[in-house]
Amino acid sequence: MSAAAPAPTMTRPIRVVVAKAGLDGHDRGAKVVARALRDAGMEVIYTGVHQTPEQVVETALQEDADAVGLSLLSGAHNYILPRIAELMRQKKMDDVLLFGGGIIPEDDIPGLAKVGVERVFLPGASLEEIVAYVRAAVAKRRGTT
């Protein structure tokens, strides 16, 4: 937490950056999830499409985000997600949750988990499930920091 920010309390709303990285333009899922998180009382920053991993991490840093959610449907997840995780480590954003969703083969999920992508939502996941997960995962992180 930066020194200038007001003292964090348990009531500070969860801030989530919902991002689309790479050239992938499929943004229906990202926008629906962004809406659902906002309706659930979170502060949501949606990046728009075609962000570089560097831009996503910069946005998360500037917005003092609790969580970063990536939506990937282009098949580039094995490059983009590890790259974002790496940049987040470099920026010492260890307290920020990184999760993803989209068209990602199940076989790729263990590899992504290893580099720090805590959870991957696959097609068919409900909005309720995603909202509940973000709430619980952020609470857990806040509790331990």
Added chain:
Amino acid sequence: MARETRRRPNAKSSSKREWTSETYAPAVERVPERQAKHETLSWEEIAPLYTTEDLPGFDYAERLGYPGEFPFTRGVQPSLYRGRLWTMRQFAGFGAPEDSNARFHYLLSQGVTGLSVAFDMPCLMGRDPDDPLSRGEVGREGVSMASLADMEVLFDRIPLDEVTTSMTINGPAAIVWALYLANAEKRGIALDRLGGTIQNDALKEYIAQREWIVPERAAMKLVVDTFEFGSRQVPKWNTISVSGYHIREAGASATQELAFTLLDGLEYVKWGVARGLDVNEFVPRISFFFDVHNDFFEEVAKFRAARRIWAREIERRYHPTNERALMLRTHAQTAGVSLTAQQPYNNVVRVTLQALAAVLGGTQSLHTNSLDETYALPTKEAVTLALRTQQIIAHESGVTDTVDPLGGSYYVEHLTDVMERAFDAYRAKVESFGGMVEAVERGFPQREITESSFRFQREVDAGERVVVGINKFAIDEEAPIPLLRIDPEVEKRQIARVQKVRADRDPARWTAAMNALRDAAKRDQNLMPHFLEGARCYATVGEMTGVLKEVYGVYRDPGYF
């Protein structure tokens, strides 16, 4: 024992209202309706029954007309599928051009009657394989395409003057089309013998598909350049495929898809006319592309309404002497967004129903999705089954034997009217902005679509919309299906190829071509001849797009949600 529930065994209702109160209401009291409300996928209320009373003042000639005649509700061809079946056009492309060329030859050997190229994300975004933003995406969602060298390989041993080719390319459409034309030239095939389509629908990129390169108005200029060049030099080419598909897949309802697509089409015509083009020449080369989703009758009605609205709007605005300017010809694709990763074989059934709706709607061309497309690009086996689905509908079901078999159905005609009224409402709204370009600049269609997609997802989550295998009839354990994997070496090979192309070409000719392109862009001249010269001297898609961005600037996503 005699039952007394039927008060008057031989009663005959004299009106729908009477039937509803006397016969239907008591029946529903005994066996309640399954759902609290019945609505189409576009949230249009559905009555339990439709009769002549739902079509007051129905005038056959005015509402339907005969097939091949104004207002073309029943079809643009008099004989429809009795004459020629729709074009079975499977969208394909993956990996390096060699991989896709092999798939094209396979598809042609299996009976497809037209080719349809899927390009990879770097190409769609006007970037070369060695562009930093292309990392991890080369050849993944389509075929890698950077220069004439790739085009030569992609169409190797394919008779360009016999097969028509559709290319799904938008932002850099004019550039990629130039690569195709340059390849034909090199093989000695005259441009006026080429048939095919470039999607080239800039507006829907900002609305839904998000593969733009330059801002809206510059993109419109490029589209009109292709209209002008095409109608003079490549007269058998459809220079645009105005697409509802991506609008629908992004979450629009059927009514929104219909309205925004036709309004986009009308905007292109307006811009073409403003350039001084003759509607009788360029409007007949405008084609359309619609989604076919799950709601069977609504989808059939959408196609019928689209033809009627287009004919009326073009007639009302421009009074063309060439009747073909009034005819809405369309490609259709089954709804990728309706497919499920869970129980993927169920997708075959969804695709069959959707394909049938497109055929009963009178489509000119059709792509059927493969069962594995929620995971990846389709395997050869999956795409064969998708093609067989069309062939079974065409040759075994009998639905092709008469024209517009659902015409005259009270329900279908009612829905067709509902679609038309929905269009009128959106038309008025869009006109209040000044037109579709202005509406898009203000984010109007974008927001409407986001609202619908959110509403739909909420209904699925609440169980109000049943998705078989997701929120009903789900199973826990599922056996994996075979998937197409893209060789990661493709990216390295394509990077090496584009770098070799740059090293081997004539640098003086390339420099002259790029300078001429830049000058023409600054002077607002037609850029097609310059893209063609660029293509001939192996300028790359990324290089030519770079010049456009330099002159026109880039578009950034406002991120509406």
